[in-house]
Amino acid sequence: MVYQIKTIGNNIDQKGLSELGDQFAIDQVTEEKAHAFLCRAQNFHTYKFSENLLAIGRAGAGFNNIPVEQCSSQGIVVFNAPGGNANAVKELVLAMMIFGSRNLKPANKWLSEQLGSDQAIDLAVEKGKKAFSGSEIAGKTIGIIGLGNIGSRVANDAEKLGMKVIGYDPYIAVERAWEISSHVKRVTQLSDIFEQADYITIHTPLTKETRGMYGAENFAKMKKGVVVLNFARDEITDKDAVLEYINNGTIQHFATDFGSEKFYHQDAIFVTPHLGGSTAEASLNCTRMAANSLKRYLMTGEIINSVNFPRVVQELNSPYRITLINKNVPNVVANIAALVSEQSINIANIVNRGQGEFAYTLLDLDESNADKIDALVDQFKANENIVRVRVIQR
Ligand SMILES: NC(=O)C1=CN([C@@H]2O[C@H](COP(=O)(O)OP(=O)(O)OC[C@H]3O[C@@H](n4cnc5c(N)ncnc54)[C@H](O)[C@@H]3O)[C@@H](O)[C@H]2O)C=CC1
Ligand SMILES: O=C(O)CCC(=O)C(=O)O
Numbered sequence: 001m002v003y004q005i006k007t008i009g010n011n012i013d014q015k016g017l018s019e020l021g022d023q024f025a026i027d028q029v030t031e032e033k034a035h036a037f038l039c040r041a042q043n044f045h046t047y048k049f050s051e052n053l054l055a056i057g058r059a060g061a062g063f064n065n066i067p068v069e070q071c072s073s074q075g076i077v078v079f080n081a082p083g084g085n086a087n088a089v090k091e092l093v094l095a096m097m098i099f100g101s102r103n104l105k106p107a108n109k110w111l112s113e114q115l116g117s118d119q120a121i122d123l124a125v126e127k128g129k130k131a132f133s134g135s136e137i138a139g140k141t142i143g144i145i146g147l148g149n150i151g152s153r154v155a156n157d158a159e160k161l162g163m164k165v166i167g168y169d170p171y172i173a174v175e176r177a178w179e180i181s182s183h184v185k186r187v188t189q190l191s192d193i194f195e196q197a198d199y200i201t202i203h204t205p206l207t208k209e210t211r212g213m214y215g216a217e218n219f220a221k222m223k224k225g226v227v228v229l230n231f232a233r234d235e236i237t238d239k240d241a242v243l244e245y246i247n248n249g250t251i252q253h254f255a256t257d258f259g260s261e262k263f264y265h266q267d268a269i270f271v272t273p274h275l276g277g278s279t280a281e282a283s284l285n286c287t288r289m290a291a292n293s294l295k296r297y298l299m300t301g302e303i304i305n306s307v308n309f310p311r312v313v314q315e316l317n318s319p320y321r322i323t324l325i326n327k328n329v330p331n332v333v334a335n336i337a338a339l340v341s342e343q344s345i346n347i348a349n350i351v352n353r354g355q356g357e358f359a360y361t362l363l364d365l366d367e368s369n370a371d372k373i374d375a376l377v378d379q380f381k382a383n384e385n386i387v388r389v390r391v392i393q394r
Contacts, residue, residue, distance in 0.1 A: 001023065002023055002024065002025050003023060003024050003025070003035045003036065003298045003299075004024075004025050004028060004029045004033060004034045004035050004036075005017075005020070005024055005025070005026050005027070005034065005035065005036050005037075005038055005291075005294065006026075006027060006029065006030075006031050006034035006036070006037050006038070007026065007027055007037075007038045007039070008031075008037050008038070008039040008042050009039055009040050009041075009042045011040055011283070012038055012039075012040065012059060012283075012287055013059070013280075013283040013284045013286075013287040013288075015284055015287075016059070016283070016284050016285075016286070016287025016288040016291055017038070017287060017291055019288065019291065019292070020291055020294075020295055021295070023299065024295065024298075031050070032050045032052065033050070033052055034050075034052065034053060035052060035053070035054050035055070035298060036053070036054055036055040036056065036057060036294045036298065037053065037055075037056045037057070038056075038057045038059060038287070038290055038291060038294065039056065039057070039058060039059065039065075039066075040058070040059050040060055040286075041060060041062075041065050041274065042065060043065045044056075044065060044066050044067060045065070045066075045067050047067075049070075049071070049074055049076060051074075053074075053076055054075075054076065054077065054297070054298065054388075054390070055076060055077045055078070055079065055294055055297050055298065056071065056076060056077075056078045056079070057079045057080075057081075057290030057291060057293055057294045058078065058079065058080040058081065058290060058307075059081055059084070059283070059286035059287045059289070059290040059291075060080065060081060060084070060085060060277055060286050061080060061081065061082060061083070061084070061085060061086070061149065061150075061277070061286075062080075062205055062206070062232075062233060063078060063080050063205075063307050064205065064206045064233065066078055068307060068308045069308075071308060072308045072309070072325075072356070072357065072358045073357075073358070073387065074387065074388075075325040075387040075388025076388075077297055077303060077306050077308065077309050077325075077360075078306060078307050078308050079290055079293035079294060079297070079304075079305050079306050079307070080290070080305060080307050081285065081286040081287075081288075081289035081290050081293075081305065082149055082289075082305060083149035084277075084282060084285040084286035084288075084289045084290075085276070085277030085279075085282035085283075085285065085286050086149035086150045086153055087153060087281070087282070088276060088277050088278070088279040088281065088282035089150045089203070089231055089276040089277060090150055090153040090154050090157060091279075092231060092257075092272070092275065092276050093150075093154055093201055093229055093231050093276075094154070094157060094158070094161070096229055096231075096255040096270065096272075097137055097142075097199050097201070097227060097229065097255075098137060099253075099255065099270060100227040100229075100252070100253030100254075100255055100270065101134050101135050101136070101137060101199075101227055101252070101253065102132075102134035102135075103132040103133075103134050103253075104132075105253075105267060105268075105270050106132060106267040106268075107129070107132035109267065110128065110131070110132070111125070114128075137158075137161055137162070137163055137199065138161060138162030138163065139162060139163070139164070140163055140164070140198040140199060141163065141164045141165075141166060141196055141197050141198050141199070142154075142155075142158045142163045142164070142165050142166070142197060142198070142199040142200075142201065143166050143167075143168070143187075143192075143193035143194070143196060143197030143199070143200045143201075144158075144165065144166070144167045144168070144193075144201055144202075144203065145167075145168050145169070145190070145193055145200070145201070145202040145203065145204060145210075145213070146168075146169055146202060146203035146204035146210075146232070147167045147168075147169040147172050147176055147177075147180060147184075147186075147203075148169070148172075148173065148176055148203060148204075149176070150203040150231075151167065151169065151201075151203035151204075152176045152179050152180050154201060154203065155167055155180055155181065155184045156179070156180060156181050156184070159181050159183050159184060163199075164185075165181075165183065165184040165185065166184070166185045166186075166187050166192065166193060166196060166197065167180070167184050167185070167186050167187070168186070168187050168188075168189075168190055168192065168193050169186075169204075170188070172186075190213075190218070191218075191221055194218045194219070194221040194222050195221045195222070195223075196223075197222075197223075197226065198223065198225070198226055198227065199226070199227045199228075199229070200222070200226060200227070200228045200229065201228075201229040201230075201231070202214065202229070202230055202231075202232045202236055203231070203232055204232055204236075205232070205233070206232070206233035206235050206236060210232070210233075210236050211235050211236065212235070212236070212237075212238050213236050214228065214230060214236050214237040214238060214241065214242065215237075215238035215241045216238065216241040216244065216245075219241055219242075219244075219245045219250065219251075222245070222250050222251070223250075224249060224250055225249075225250075225252045226250065226251055226252060227251075227252055227253045227254075227255075228242070228251055228253075228254050228255075229254075229255045229256070230254075230255075230256045230257065230258065231255075231256070231257045231276045233258070234256075234258035234260075237256060237258070239260055239262045239263065240262075242254050242263075242269070243262065243266075246266070246268045246269070251268065252268065253268050253269075253270070254268060254269045254270075255269070255270045255271075255272075256269070256270075256271055256272075257271075257272050257273075257274050257275060257276050258271070258274065259271050259273055259274075289305065293305045293306070299392070300316060300321075300392065301316075301321055301323040301362055301390065301392050302314065303360060308355065308356075308358075309325070309353075309355055309358070309360045310353035310354070310355045310360060311353075312351055312353055312360055312362055314349060314351050314362055314364070316364060316392070316394055317348070317349075317364070317394075318348040318349070318364040318365055318366055318367075318394065319365070319366070319367060319368045319393065319394055320364075320365045320367060320368075320373050320391060320392070320393055320394070321362065321363065321364050321365070321391070321392040321393075321394070322362075322363045322365065322373075322376070322377065322380070322389065322390070322391055322392075323360070323361070323362050323363070323388075323389075323390045323392065324336065324360070324361040324362075324363065324380060324386050324388065324389055324390075325358060325359075325360055325361075325386070325387050325388035326358065326359050326360075326361055326383075326385050326386045326387065327357065327358060327359070327385045327386075327387070328354040328355075328356065328357055328358055328359040329385060332352075332359070332361075332385050332386075333350070333352050333361070335383065335385070336350075336361060336363065336380075336386075337350070339376060339379045339380065339383070340363070340365070340376060342379070343367075343372050343375055343376045343379075344372075345365050345366070345367040345372060345373075345376065346365070346366040346367065347363060347364070347365060347366070348364040348365060348366045349362075349363075349364035350362070350363050350364070358387070373391060377389055377391055
């Protein structure tokens with residue numbers, strides 16, 4: 001079987017796809033006929049997914065561009081690439097902190113307005129540069145909201161640059177907690193970040209809690225002269241609040257990865273066009289990770305790095321594996337087992353893991369008779385609690 005992958009958008013790293021191998025064809029069919037999409041930040045919220053679509057690989061971290069609940073209910077497994085671009089974002093964030101505190105944007109603008117001979121410019125520079133004198137990050141306090149793949153890296157490197165680091169993350173993963181330097185102080189109140197930090201950066205997904213977190217209520221707690229950064233998601237920022245707190249002298253510099261006309265022509269604001277994860281290394285990492293997850297899922301039914309289904313890793317040693325995406329309701333597993341038993345098939349292995357409203361069931365069968373497998377599949381397809389049935393032959 002050849003699996004059809006459709007890349008959506010034009011910036012998927014082709015080298016990262018080359019490892020997929022002969023059983024995968026890239027961009028050979030229409031979106032309608034594809035088994036899987038591989039995408040970056042394209043918005044899928046208005047998409048109508050075809051019944052042929054089994055999976056979406058997001059070559060990046062954030063997945064708010066994908067209607068995940070809709071995917072679950074249609075039996076589409078969504079994968080992302082956790083940590084694949086974290087170093088890229090971290091480097092840009094550290095650069096932007098220094099860029100802001102050294103007033104490089106207004107300084108560069110002022111310099112480009114100085115005309116004449118190099119000697120004349122030099123004279124003007126020595127006279128005028130004091131207006132752009134900045135401050136150093138060493139010894140200052142950075143407050144980090146979200147200590148995941150990106151936030152933990154920012155925390156560790158900021159500490160190495162001599163900063164005092166405080167972090168807020170009520171949902172921190174155990175693996176991340178182990179990776180963070182013991183010098184990073186965890187705070188349990190979000191207000192501690194806004195009250196204590198000279199630099200504030202956010203590295204969370206966009207959620208109900210984080211939408212508008214950069215807004216007047218939190219900004220009112222900040223110190224004067226703070227540098228604020230948002231390289232997470234646009235909707236975290238209330239733009240009018242940013243302008244208000246720049247105008248009242250609280251925010252010295254605001255750096256963001258998300259463009260808005262409100263932010264253009266503002267000396268204290270520096271906007272990058274969603275470049276956080278845009279490095280050659282990150283693109284390759286993320287494409288590789290997403291492509292490998294798709295490959296594994298399509299060929300073996302195993303799930304790793306999915307955002308809507310649990311991790312399921314199980315070696316296939318039987319002639320047939322049937323994978324089911326089913327509603328996470330009582331008795332489904334018993335019903336599945338009963339249907340298998342009706343066909344006089346022996347179950348070699350069964351794994352059932354739920355996540356929210358749906359569950360993933362992996363059924364390895366001690367049966368080589370294709371007709372019996374087909375009859376069982378028909379039964380599964382007719383079951384109202386089962387939304388997706390796949391057969392994988394060893
Ligand atoms: N500008 C860009 O190009 C990029 C932006 N991003 C954005 O950055 C976000 C974070 O990326 P990663 O660190 O890779 O994700 P991650 O999933 O490794 O870390 C996110 C962290 O945020 C924490 N969190 C969730 N809700 C929170 C809350 N209300 N308060 C405090 N902490 C909270 C989680 O516990 C987790 O530790 C992504 O979701 C994405 O939106 C990610 C990569 C590139
Ligand atoms: O460049 C991209 O693909 C977007 C990166 C991003 O925002 C993410 O990975 O969440």
